[in-house]
Amino acid sequence: MKRFKNIYAIVLSALFVGILTALPVGAENTNATAAQGLQISPASVELNAAPGKTYDISLTVMNVTSSDLDFSSSVSDFTSQGETGAPKIVKDSKLPTTSSIQTWVSMVPGFSLSGQQQKKVSAKITIPSNAEPGGHYGVLSFAGSSPELEGNGVGLSASAGVLLLIRVDGNITEKADLAEFFATNSDKQSSFFESGPINFVTRIKNEGNIHVKPVGAIEVRDMFGGLVQNIEINSSKKSSVLPNSIRRFDSNLDKGFMFGKYTANLTLGYGTNGQAITSSLEFWVIPYKMLLIVIAVIALAIFILRKLIKGYNKHIISKSKNEESHKKHKNGKN
Numbered sequence: 001m002k003r004f005k006n007i008y009a010i011v012l013s014a015l016f017v018g019i020l021t022a023l024p025v026g027a028e029n030t031n032a033t034a035a036q037g038l039q040i041s042p043a044s045v046e047l048n049a050a051p052g053k054t055y056d057i058s059l060t061v062m063n064v065t066s067s068d069l070d071f072s073s074s075v076s077d078f079t080s081q082g083e084t085g086a087p088k089i090v091k092d093s094k095l096p097t098t099s100s101i102q103t104w105v106s107m108v109p110g111f112s113l114s115g116q117q118q119k120k121v122s123a124k125i126t127i128p129s130n131a132e133p134g135g136h137y138g139v140l141s142f143a144g145s146s147p148e149l150e151g152n153g154v155g156l157s158a159s160a161g162v163l164l165l166i167r168v169d170g171n172i173t174e175k176a177d178l179a180e181f182f183a184t185n186s187d188k189q190s191s192f193f194e195s196g197p198i199n200f201v202t203r204i205k206n207e208g209n210i211h212v213k214p215v216g217a218i219e220v221r222d223m224f225g226g227l228v229q230n231i232e233i234n235s236s237k238k239s240s241v242l243p244n245s246i247r248r249f250d251s252n253l254d255k256g257f258m259f260g261k262y263t264a265n266l267t268l269g270y271g272t273n274g275q276a277i278t279s280s281l282e283f284w285v286i287p288y289k290m291l292l293i294v295i296a297v298i299a300l301a302i303f304i305l306r307k308l309i310k311g312y313n314k315h316i317i318s319k320s321k322n323e324e325s326h327k328k329h330k331n332g333k334n
Contacts, residue, residue, distance in 0.1 A: 037063075037064060037065045037144070037158025037159075038061070038062070038063060038064065038065075038069075038142060038144055038158035038159060038160040039061075039062040039064055039160065040059055040060070040061055040062075040142065040160050040161065040162050041059070041060045041062075042059070042162065043162060043163065044162060044163040044164075044165060045057050045059075045162060045163070045164050045165070046165045046166075046167070047125065047164070047165070047166045047167065048167050048169070049125070049127045049166055049167065049168055049169065050127065050168070050169045051127050051128065051129050051130065051131045051168060051169065051170070052127060052128070052129040053126075053127050054124055054125065054126045054127070055124070055125045055126075055127075056122055056123070056124055056125075057122065057123050057124075057125060057164075058120060058121075058122050059120070059121050059122070059123070059140075059162055060118055060119070060120050060121075061113070061118060061119050061120075061121055061142055062113075062116075062117070062118035062119075063113040063114065063115060063116065063117055063118070063144060063158065064116065064158075065115055065116075065158055066115040066116070067115055067146045068112060068113070068114050068115065068146060069112065069113055069144030069145060069146055069158060070110065070111075070112045070144060070145055070146075071110060071111050071112065071113065071142050071143065071144045072110050072142070072143055073107055073108040073110075073123075073140060073141065073142050073143075074091075074107075074140075074141050074143070075101065075102050075105045075107070075138055075139070075140055075141070076089045076090055076091045076093070076102065076138060076139050076141065077089075077090040077093040077095060077100050077101060077102060077137065077138045078090060078137050078138060078139050078163070079137070079242065079245070080242045080245035080247070083203065083245075083246050083247055083248040084247075084248065085239050085240070085241075085247055087137075087139065087163065089139060097128060098128060098130050098131050098132050099131075099132050099136060100136075100138075101125075101136050101137070101138035101164060101166060102138065104125050104126055104127060104128070104131075104136075104138075104166075105123055105124070105125050105138065105140060105164070106123055106124040106125075106126070107123075108121050108122075108123050108140075108142075113144070123140060125164070125166070127166070127168060131168045132168065132170075133168050133169060133170020133171045133172055133209065134167070134168060134170070134171075134172060134173070134208075134209030134210050134243065135165065135166070135167055135168075135209060135210040135211045135242065135243055136166045136168060137163070137164065137165055137166070137211070137242060138163075138164045138166075139161040139162065139163055139164065140161060140162050140164060141159060141160070141161035142159065142160060142161065143158070143159040144158045144159065165211060165240065167210055167211075171209075172208075172209065172210050173208040173209050173210070174208045174210055174212055174270070174271035174272065174273070174275065175206070175207045175208040176204055176205065176206050176207065176208065176212045176214060176241060176270050176271075176275070176277065177204070177205050177207060177277070178202070178203070178204065178205075178266075178277050178279055179203040179204065179205040179246050180201065180202075180203040181200070181201070181202050181203070181266055181279045181281060182200070182201055182281065183198050183199070183200055183201075183264065183281060183283045184198070184199045184200075184201060185197075185198055185199065189201075190283075191281070191282065191283045191284065192283065192284050192286065193258075193283065193284070193285045193286075194285070194286065194287055195256065195257065195258065195285065195287055196253060196254070196255040196256050196257070196258045196285065197252055197253055197254045197255060197256065198252075198253040198255070198258075198283070198285075199250055199251070199252050199253070200218050200231070200250070200251045200252075200253065200264060200266075201248060201249075201250055202218075202233060202248070202249045202250075202251065202266060202268070203246050203247070203248050203249075204241050204246065204247055204249070204268070204277070205241075205245075205246045206241040206242060206243050206244065206245055206246075206247075207243075207244075208243055209243050210243065211240040211241060211242050211243065212240065212241050212270040212271055213234065213238045213239065213240050213241070213270060214233070214234055214241065214249075214268040214269070214270040214277065215233065215234050215235055215238060215268065215269055215270070216232075216233050216234075216235075216266070216267045216268035216269055216277075217230050217231060217232050217233055217235075217266075217267060218230075218231040218233065218251050218253075218264050218265065218266050218267075219231075219264070219265045219267070220253055220262055220263070220264050220265075221262065221263050221265070222260060222261075222262055223260045223261040223262070228253070228255065228262065229253055229254075229255070231251045231252070231253060232251075233249050233251055233266075233268065234249055257287070258285035259285055259286070259287065260284070260285065260286075261282060261283075261284050262282070262283055262284070262285065263280060263281070263282050264280060264281050264282075264283070265278075265279075265280045266278060266279045266280065266281075
């Protein structure tokens with residue numbers, strides 16, 4: 001009987017270890033940022049403008065290097081590059097003057113800054129009387145170089161720009177649609193996962209003529225309706241989606257161990273009239289590897305227990321027969 005108890009304890013220990021080894025382990029992720037040789041604030045300027053009007057914008061330019069730099073400015077149009085929101089600079093724009101802002105912005109006169117010095121500068125933006133209504137986008141760039149180092153055959157330069165988002169009054173169309181909403185794990189789109197974390201991809205398509213800033217959240221609930229997490233989308237940066245482009249927003253459900261069916265409800269708002277975008281999806285998280293280990297350990301435990309019980313029963317029966325035989329033999333002698 002003591003041997004039976006010892007084996008039973010070993011089986012339970014194996015079951016416990018099997019469950020622990022099947023649990024997922026998370027990992028940390030770190031981010032890094034790099035310093036620039038030139039800082040401009042603000043980083044972007046949004047202007048609601050009327051055709052035929054002129055507007056002044058004020059900027060602060062700072063030379064964060066230790067050398068004296070001479071600065072010049074330039075103006076370019078920009079469009080979206082891919083779905084990350086990175087601007088694609090168009091220096092030689094072929095857009096008509098009614099759309100391109102290259103001729104709208106006055107050039108800032110050249111200036112010099114010593115190391116770690118800053119200066120306030122201003123630029124004028126004149127909207128053509130026949131400018132097309134809607135959004136117009138450009139970048140006012142500043143480039144600095146050190147004449148002393150250039151004379152020695154070595155160049156030191158610093159450059160940065162401020163994004164210009166100009167909304168020209170008129171027939172404005174704010175129209176954004178949901179291009180796609182899905183869940184991924186390790187960059188693989190699916191509705192079935194082994195474990196978390198889960199990443200949600202929201203792709204917004206702007207079909208209007210003005211940029212929009214969709215802001216909202218993804219509400220994740222479990223199979224019992226309980227709230228798992230409320231994940232904010234674009235609430236801090238408030239990034240824009242330019243006309244005729246698609247922008248991707250990634251949202252992370254940072255949960256390691258999950259089990260069962262889940263529902264993700266997407267709600268986004270945008271525009272001056274409170275337009276809304278909604279969608280929902282369902283996904284399953286089944287840690288099948290862990291379940292297989294647990295099932296295998298339980299099956300092994302049941303097999304061993306049945307063997308032990310069978311052996312124990314045989315032992316009891318054999319012992320009982322021996323005692324009965326011994327008793328008969330003893331009575332026979334008497």
